[in-house]
Structure formats: C-alpha cells, structure tokens
Amino acid sequence: xxxxxxxxxxxxxxxxxxxxxxxxxxxxxxxxxxxxxxxxxxxxxxxxxxxxxxxxxxxxxxxxxxxxxxxxxxxxxxxxxxxxxxxxxxxxxxxxxxxxxxxxxxxxxxxxxxxxxxxxxxxxxxxxxxxxxxxxxxxxxxxxxxxxxxxxxxxxxxxxxxxxxxxxxxxxxxxxxxxxxxxxxxxxxxxxxxxxxxxxxxxxxxx
Amino acid sequence: xxxxxxxxxxxxxxxxxxxxxxxxxxxxxxxxxxxxxxxxxxxxxxxxxxxxxxxxxxxxxxxxxxxxxxxxxxxxxxxxxxxxxxxxxxxxxxxxxxxxxxxxxxxxxxxxxxxxxxxxxxxxxxxxxxxxxxxxxxxxxxxxxxxxxxxxxxxxxxxxxxxxxxxxxxxxxxxxxxxxxxxxxxxxxxxxxxxxxxxxxxxxxxxxxxxxxxxxxxxxxxxxxxxxxxxxxxxxxxxxxxxxxxxxxxxxxxxxxxxxxxxxxxxxxxxxxxxxxxxxxxxxxxxxxxxxxxxxxxxxxxxxxxxxxxxxxxxxxxxxxxxxxxxxxxxxxxxxxxxxxxxxxxxxxxxxxxxxxxxxxxxxxxxxxxxxxxxxxxxxxxxxxxxxxxxxx
Numbered sequence: 001x002x003x004x005x006x007x008x009x010x011x012x013x014x015x016x017x018x019x020x021x022x023x024x025x026x027x028x029x030x031x032x033x034x035x036x037x038x039x040x041x042x043x044x045x046x047x048x049x050x051x052x053x054x055x056x057x058x059x060x061x062x063x064x065x066x067x068x069x070x071x072x073x074x075x076x077x078x079x080x081x082x083x084x085x086x087x088x089x090x091x092x093x094x095x096x097x098x099x100x101x102x103x104x105x106x107x108x109x110x111x112x113x114x115x116x117x118x119x120x121x122x123x124x125x126x127x128x129x130x131x132x133x134x135x136x137x138x139x140x141x142x143x144x145x146x147x148x149x150x151x152x153x154x155x156x157x158x159x160x161x162x163x164x165x166x167x168x169x170x171x172x173x174x175x176x177x178x179x180x181x182x183x184x185x186x187x188x189x190x191x192x193x194x195x196x197x198x199x200x201x202x203x204x205x206x207x
Numbered sequence: 208x209x210x211x212x213x214x215x216x217x218x219x220x221x222x223x224x225x226x227x228x229x230x231x232x233x234x235x236x237x238x239x240x241x242x243x244x245x246x247x248x249x250x251x252x253x254x255x256x257x258x259x260x261x262x263x264x265x266x267x268x269x270x271x272x273x274x275x276x277x278x279x280x281x282x283x284x285x286x287x288x289x290x291x292x293x294x295x296x297x298x299x300x301x302x303x304x305x306x307x308x309x310x311x312x313x314x315x316x317x318x319x320x321x322x323x324x325x326x327x328x329x330x331x332x333x334x335x336x337x338x339x340x341x342x343x344x345x346x347x348x349x350x351x352x353x354x355x356x357x358x359x360x361x362x363x364x365x366x367x368x369x370x371x372x373x374x375x376x377x378x379x380x381x382x383x384x385x386x387x388x389x390x391x392x393x394x395x396x397x398x399x400x401x402x403x404x405x406x407x408x409x410x411x412x413x414x415x416x417x418x419x420x421x422x423x424x425x426x427x428x429x430x431x432x433x434x435x436x437x438x439x440x441x442x443x444x445x446x447x448x449x450x451x452x453x454x455x456x457x458x459x460x461x462x463x464x465x466x467x468x469x470x471x472x473x474x475x476x477x478x479x480x481x482x483x484x485x486x487x488x489x490x491x492x493x494x495x496x497x498x499x500x501x502x503x504x505x506x507x508x509x510x511x512x513x514x515x516x517x518x519x520x521x522x523x524x525x526x527x528x529x530x531x532x533x534x535x536x537x538x539x540x541x542x543x544x545x546x547x548x549x550x551x552x553x554x555x556x557x558x559x560x561x562x563x564x565x566x567x568x569x570x571x572x573x574x575x576x577x578x579x580x581x582x583x584x585x586x587x588x589x590x591x592x593x594x595x596x597x598x599x600x
Contacts, residue, residue, distance in 0.1 A: 075221065086228070086229060089232055090236075093239050096243050096244050181299075181324045181325070182324050
C-alpha cells in the first residue's frame, strides 16, 4: 500500500481522495476511534497522541538524517513502538484511570497508519516543515476524534460527563432516557467510522 | 568494518539505548505513579464511602471482582470493604462499585458503568437503590432480565468474597468414649485431613487419658496419610506428646519437629479437640463401681430439670442382682427440690426395689403423684442402666 501523499487528515493540505487515501484515513483512526467514547477520554487521548506525534516526528527525522536509508523502515518501526511505550508510561503515571481502561490503544498508535503516512510525507522535508505537517495532520486527527467522541457520547449516553478520568467534575443530562446506547459500545465506533469514510468518499466523488 | 556488521551494531546500540531510556523512565516515574494511584483509588471510592483515609489491598479470587480494598479511616480502623466488580452479558457489560461494612450492610453503591443497549437509566437507578444488606435480593427492572442476571452474578461474587473474610471453622475431629481402663479413659479420635496437595486421608487412634488429663498411651486404628518415613516422623511426634497434659497443648508443640507437617498438625488437632470434648463431656450416667455380695454396684448420675428451668443432679449408687433386679440404692447426690418433694421421689424409688430393671417402662410413673421430674429422672437412670448392662453382655 502506498502511503506517500495519501494523508487526508492534513486539513490544510489534504491529499487527493482515492481508495488508498480512504483506506489510510480509516486505518489511521481505527484504534483511536474506540477511545473516543466520551469527550473526556478523547481529549486525554489527543493530548497523549500529540506528544506521540511530536516525538515520533523528531525521532524519525533523526533516523532519516543520521542512519542509512536502507534500514530506515526497521528503525522507524522500532521508533514508533518505543515512543508509543514511552507515552503509555506517561499515561500510566499521570492518567491512572484512563490508562487502566485505554492504555493498550495508546500502544496501538504505533500500528496506526498515520505515523507511517507522516514518515513517508516528511521524508524529503526539513525538521520545521515536518513538524508543521505533523501538527496540521494532528489538527485533522483531533477534529475527527472529537466529532466521533461528541457523537458517541451525546447520542450514545444522552449526557456529557467529565470526571471519570480527570478532576473536572461536570455532567449535563440531555436526553439520557432516549439514548441510542449502541453508539457508546465499541460497535458504535465502527458505525461512526463508517459514516466518516462514506462522507469523505462522497466528498471526493462530488469534488 | 563491512556495511552489514555496521548496520547490525547500529541496530543493537539503538535497541540498548531505547530500552535503557524506557526502563530509566519507568523507575524515575514510579514514585509519582504510586502516589497518583492512591489518590485515584480514594477518589474512585469517595462516591460510595466517606471517611476513608487510606486503603489496603486485599486478596480476592474470581474474574468478576476486579478490585478489593480494605478502607481505613484516619485512626487505621476498618470502615468498609471496597469492591469493584464487572460482568458481561449479551448486551454489554455492567460495572458496580460498592462499599460493604464488616456486618454486611451496604454503605454505598454506585453503578459505575452500565454499558447495556436497553434501559440503561432504569438499570443504573435500580443498582443505586440497592442499598440494604449485601445478602438482600436484587429485584431488577422489568424488561431487563439479562441485566438482572448479570447484577445477581456480581452481587453473588461480592457476597462470596465478603464471606471469605471470615476465618472458616476448622472441621472438628470425631470423638467417642470407648471405655474406662485401669490407666484412665479411652477415647477413639478420628479426623480426615489433607496430607499432601489436595489428597485427604483419615487418622484414627484410640488414646488413653488419665484423670489429670495427661496422654497415657495411644494405639493406631487407621492411618490414611503418607506412610514410611512420613509416618515415622508423625508417630515420633505423637510419642513426644505422651505424658503431656492435653489441656495445655498449643500449636507450639509443632516447633522443633520437621517433615509430615500436615499429619503432625492433624494429630495435634485430634488431641486439642479431645481436650475440648472432655471439658464439655457430661459426667457418665452409668459407671460400674464394684462387685458386691448381692450383685454389681453401679453409680448412676443425671442432671435434669426439676422445676421451671432449674436443673439439678441426681446421683445414686445402685446394686443390681444377677437377675437384673434392683436390690438396693444409696443416695450420692440429690440436687432436686428437697423436703416433701424429695420424700415423694424417694418413695417412688423405694417402690422399684425388687423389680427387674429390664422390664421398667413409663407406666411405672402411674399411680404416683408429685415430683414428676425427679421421679422421671430416677426411672430414666434405671432404664439407662438396663441398656448399659445389656451393652456389657
């Protein structure tokens, strides 16, 4: 699968919509979509993902600059895994409850398509341009994650709740009696991801 | 250095550096994590119990309970046992956090996660309203039968785990009095116990205890634990107890011996249980005293109610001839009402002289009035004696 120039998550400079880029966005969001069960969990995951993307960009630039190009793929993969484990350690320390529930998804960031797409796109860029591309992609990733989280939490529970993973205690009951609870289940993340993929594909076809 | 070797060395150095960094980070952050974990636990259970200043981890079994802590107040006294339990069903999962007081009262309960596709609000409310005793029946919500089953499963797991905290009572030995012997009293003591792994076997001995409570001797009736060297070790331990007062034995007797721990412990338990048994053993109803010119003399003793709930002991030495007839009696102890009541009872006893005790029935009481309890006790003593003599034959 070709990963270069397939990143639809860079909202400032999205790639062309095709079957490869649609697969890319789906694979980039797949582990993360499960965490986007509530807005609170999505925000914590995004903070950890931001750290992850920044660190992987720096590491990969180092790998691309100082190590032989022939073995870059191995070093890149090792770097993705190492940084994911490092971020999961941070999560374990600073977000204990979140980590007990979602830390495996933090580690799974290392097999998400997004870091590999970023590595391919940043290959011929300097560190500043690479970081810019990464942050732009992160913004797209964050927007999609938050949309999934808002939809799943509001429709799936009929409430917005903070306080489970952080010290912010807030709850608003919108229509909990009429919640479509299936969206709060893991199955809900597949359904919402399906909606997003369809929207992106539809936008590509009408463009 | 060729390219392949250079590449391999680079990979190795890279791996060492990255793994070192991760391990270093782990140990550097460990104290912060420990502190944060404690804070999170207290925060989590603050919704179900107040006044918990610290928690102690408690061992638990089972897949449903995911956390169990002893909640302690500032003084270190136990406030409640704190549980988090999760069970799954075809509609999703349910997680309950509950604080249970040592007496089984639910101090607080919180439906932490009700990931069900139907009736979530109703199920959550019904769980939060379940705040009586952990052993109460959970009524559930109409239309949510599967969820009720899941919640029952969670509550059952918590009930079992809560019960586990009580120290299970050790199974008692089976003890029976065999006979009086010259050295003292002989008892048969038996107990089934684990001797290796989960394997169980019975140890059974006849032991003789003298009137001071000392172990005089023993003889093996059944030895169902491991034999050979293991048995020798256990028997040596038993031998070491001969001459000791069984009322003063403690677990310390096991010290200074090695091997066959289970068998030695079982032997010690047999003697400890026997000491308890003898302490509460009622005085024999019938004891053979001696042969006399007219026949055999027996001592009969019985404690019984004589008025209201008041109890007293009647004890007589009686002589029975070879035909089973009551020849005579003499009073040893008379603990029932005295004066005219005693006179009535004694008159009844006198009326039985010359009768064959093997033919005595309740009908003997007819034709007499007053002191019914005392008269019944006297009759019972003679009927017991009849059975005893029958047993002797």
